[in-house]
Amino acid sequence: MNDPVAMSRPKKGAAGLTGSWRTFRPVVDREACNACGLCAMYCPDGCINEDHEIDLDYCKGCGICAQECPKKAIKMEREER
Amino acid sequence: MLTVATGNKAVAAAVKAAKPAVVAAYPITPQTEIVEQIAEYVTAGEMDARYIPVESEHSAMTACIGASITGVRSFTATSSHGLLYMHEMLHWAAGARLPIVMANVNRALGPGWNVWAEHTDAFSQRDTGWIQLFVSTVQEAYDTTLMAFRIAENTGILLPVMVNLDGFVLSHIMQSLETVEIGDYIPPMVLPHRIDTGNPAGYGTLTGPGDHFKFRWEIEKAMRNSPAVIADAEEEFAMRFGRKYGPVDEYLCDDADVLIVSMGTLGKEAEVAVDNLRKEGIKAGSLRIRWFRPFPELDISDRDLVVLDRGYSFGFGGVLTDSIKSRYRDSSLFSVVAGLGGQEVTYDDIAEFVRNRRMGEEYWFGVDA
Amino acid sequence: MAEIPKEEYLEKCTTACAGCTSSLTLRYVLKAAGPDTVLVVPACCTSILQGIYPNTSFSVPVYNIAFAAAAACASGMSEAFASMGKKTNVIVYAGDGGTIDIGIQALSGALERGTDFLYICYDNEAYGNTGMQRSGATPMGARTTTTPGGKTDAKKDLDRIVAAHNIPYQATATPAYPKDLYEKVKTALATPGPSFIHILAPCPPGWRIASDMSVTVGKLAVKTGSWVLWERKYGELRISSPSKSAMKKRAPLREYLSVQGRFKGISDSAVNELEQAIEKNIAQLAKEEAGEC
């Protein structure tokens, strides 16, 4: 540690794997999806990429994607751990 | 150049010479003349600084913090309630290791309203991590303000520095002043942890107990390095400009049986008392403390001490007395609380304290029988 | 409208609550601002959600500062960057407590001095970071931990306080309408001098809503007229299109209130007062837009 003060450096997963916070996981129904992108737009944590793949390491399972999906193509399913 | 100036104008002249990029300040008696003078320098184009006329002292210190973390030199001045209003940010500045320089014109605190000299304002900031220097003449105010930038910005220190001068007694007195061409006495400021959008970092993010502890220790390590750095700044100053300063200002101490220990302008008044006492055959000396934090090593063994305190810790004792007692437990000491709220303390009064000293006791001048 | 950049400046992942609309807001603020940006953050949820030293989930510099101090810190920073000839964006990102209550003095000072910066207040209408105590931004009738019976005072009108400073750019937004938000941040940063954006940020735990409802509730705030989106550039007010549409046929306020646990048991008189405040606000904004005041 050479910094004279606490300087935090950017790091993916700075707060650990927040995917473990989930009770429900989003599951995308590719058939129903029309790739409008609203799920990615509204994801608070930016966990959904352009191909509408969800990064489950970090997805907290808030369910906004499912709620905002106009095609109801995302279902929140109970985590089985 | 030799001229005459008030303590306030001397500080402003030194700040001008130090070329800060940002000055943020709020007026308060008896400091106001400093920031008015700086505003004039800036308006007249004699100083290439951004003057931020903030709406409070809390914001003055915060704006200096915001400026300093980008890596530029910053300055502010305040006094009394202004200093206490920024107290939170004083901790922040030191904790963030920002070499901000501040002049504090020592003044009492209300109630009742009192604009005159007292050291309680600075003493209340004792544990903030600021280096605190106390001066006694217009010349010393100028010289020490210049040194303050060099000390604060030393990469082994990176702590803010407060230059204290007594309200009115020194801030408004006119004395001769020799200004200097500072050349490279204050090297360009290099802040290793300055904000860099090319190499982003989170400053002051949540820091756990173990790490927080480490950074507090870093502050103390810097404080422990500071005596050598301050001494170096003083020696270099003496070499370049011919005026010598040290952690204490000693006057006829070597053969003294009794030392008057004081801070600020009382230290000069005490020298007159020493002269008069010596005429009576009392071997007195004056020891004026210039560095309050870091607190200096004192050569006081086997002498009676008469400590003049211009600030008090209620329920405990005089603040200077406290510092000396805790460092030198065996000291034989007469604690005089005097000069609060600008109470007049003359060289005759000081001589009387020495003549009538009661070792081990405390005496409130003008109140005690 | 320019395409919203794909770059993300929040690393996965923050410690924000699931469904946090402040995180959502920050994504778009930083997309609009780009990498040459410094965020100044006073005590608020964002102080904590960056993560713990030595790591941070933010990939722009963040300067965390004391609660009352954000705008003053930005003042110093902005002037310092200007003195070096740098164009770096200085953005304060502060909660409602740090803006409307303890930080309002520093904010007012910085606005009055013409500081070149953007101040964003993300407003979740209570002290979220300390567990939802009332703030000056808490609306009437809302239950918080310090107004267990529902707040009896009205929400402080921050926007009209800020407006009184006659700054070059001022707007309201909510991340339920991210494109609107993104555009407003872009405009604010392109406007020299002080800019201010007030963002309604629904808070799942604080508002007692399910985490998947925060965007929906944000939309409802706009549709009911409870939150009106507008921007004012150099004194010219324009009501933004989501609110324009909403005003044609406004949804009843009860739709917004009934989905939030914090308004459970709200009295009819409080609802009435909220409705009257909405009518008055909309009427004033409409008049201003029409140039009638």
Place this chain on the structure above:
Amino acid sequence: MFEIRIHSRGGQGGVTAARLLAMAAFLDKKHATAAPFYGAERRGAPVTSFVRIDSEPIKIYSQIRSPNLIVVLDASIMDTVDVLQGIQKAGTVLINSPHPVDLPGVKVLTIDLTGIALAVDLVVSGSPILNTPVLGALARMGVISRESAEAAIRDMFSDERNVKAAEAAYKELVL
């Protein structure tokens, strides 16, 4: 050490007079300090300033107790303030007054500084300026040199009427 106490009212320039005097003494190659005793600056309130002049450096900060010279810029102050307090036996009092003033036991000089200021139109915000003319009188008394008085005034003020007024006072004072 020569010690001077100046009595004035806030706004009359007593503090500036003290500073000018110290500056002039400094130009005479002497050591000097000038210190006001005041708190909140209020127009009209009595103000006391102190000047010390010596061939040696001056370490004393406390107020002057037994002045060699007392300057009264506003004679009406004598109704409320004991201006003679502590004056040395051989001390002198210089009073701004158009009329002779008799004070028992001390040497009194009077000069109409207000009249001098008005005569050269040295008036700011409706108040005649007294701090520069008084320097002329003090130069005549030998406290400072005439050249230094003029130089000190020029150092602080660009308006030539100040020098003119000081010159007039120099000539008018009867020792």
